[in-house]
Amino acid sequence: MWDIERRDHVAVVTMNSNKANVQNPEFFADLHRAFDRLDGEFGDCAVVLTGRGSCFSAGIDFDYSFPLFASRDEQAIRRWFEDYRETNLRIFRHPTPTVAAINGHAFAGGLITALNCDFRVAGDGPIKFSLNEVLIGIPMPAVYVEIIRHAVGITNAAAMCLQGSIYDTRQAAQLGIVHKLAPPEQLIEHAVNMARRVDPDSFAAYAFTKKSLQARTWHAIATHADKLDRDLSAVMSDLGGLCANARRYREIKGRDPSWEIGPKAEDQEK
Secondary structure (H helix, E strand, O other): OOOOEEOOEEEEEEEEOOOOEOOOHHHHHHHHHHHHHHHHHOOOOEEEEEEEOOEEOEEEHHHHHHHHHOOOOOHHHHHHHHHHHHHHHHHHHHOOOOOEEEEOOEEEEHHHHOOOOEEEEOOOOOOOOOOOOHHHHHOHHHHHHHHHHHHHHHHHHHHHHHHHHHHHHHHHHHOOOOOEEOOOOHHHHHHOOOOOOEOOHHHHHHHHHHHHHHHHHHHHHHHHHHHHHHHHHHHHHHHHHHHHHHHHHHHOOOOOOOOOOOOHHHHHOO
C-alpha cells in the first residue's frame, strides 16, 4: 500500500508498488486504494505524488504486458487497457490540486502518470523523461494523447509521442513537461509549497475551474479518443509491434523473451 503523509492540508503520496513503480495490476490496485483514502480521509488536502530512489515510474511492466500483447487475445488486452485507462483518468480528474514531485526517471506510462497531475516539479539532476511507446511497438492510446496534449500542447505532444526522444530536466522544463526544477533534497518541500498555494476553502472554486480547463479534453475523449481506442488491442497485437516489444525486452533485460506469439484474432474465432 502506498504511503500517505499529511502535511497540513497537503497529502504526500509515495508510490512504492515495486522498485521502479512499473505499472501492472498491483500498481493499478495500489493507486486506487491510495485515491480511495484521499477521497475518504484527505478531502481537505491537495496531493503531491512522488516515488523513491532513482525512478518516479518506469511505465508498464514488460514482464506482465509484453506476454499479454503477444497472446494476441484482444479481449484480454482490452480489459487490461480499460483498467489502465481508469487509473490515469482517476488522477487527471481529481478535484483538488495535484502536483507530481518527480524524484527520478519518468518513462512512457510513468511520464503519463506525471502529466495527469496539474503541476510537475522535478529534482534538478540526472533525470530522464520520455514517451517512447511508439519506438518499442506500443501505440499511444488516443485517450492519453488528449491528456498529453492538454499538458504540453499539440506541437510538443506530437514530437514527444511520435519521436520518442529522451529529454533531460532542462529540456523538460523548456517543453513544459515540468513547471519547476528544485534541488533534489528540497523536491518534496517545493512540491508541497506549490500544492498548498490553494487553501481548502477555495477547493470548490479550484475544482470548477479545473473542470472548465479540462472540458475540451473530456469532450475530445468522449467524441474521438474512446472511438479510436476501440482498435487499440488489435494494433497492440500487430506482429511488427510484437517484434519491437521483444527487441526492447532484450535491450532492457539482457535476455530473450520467454513468451510465444499467439494466433491472429480471426484465427482464434475459427
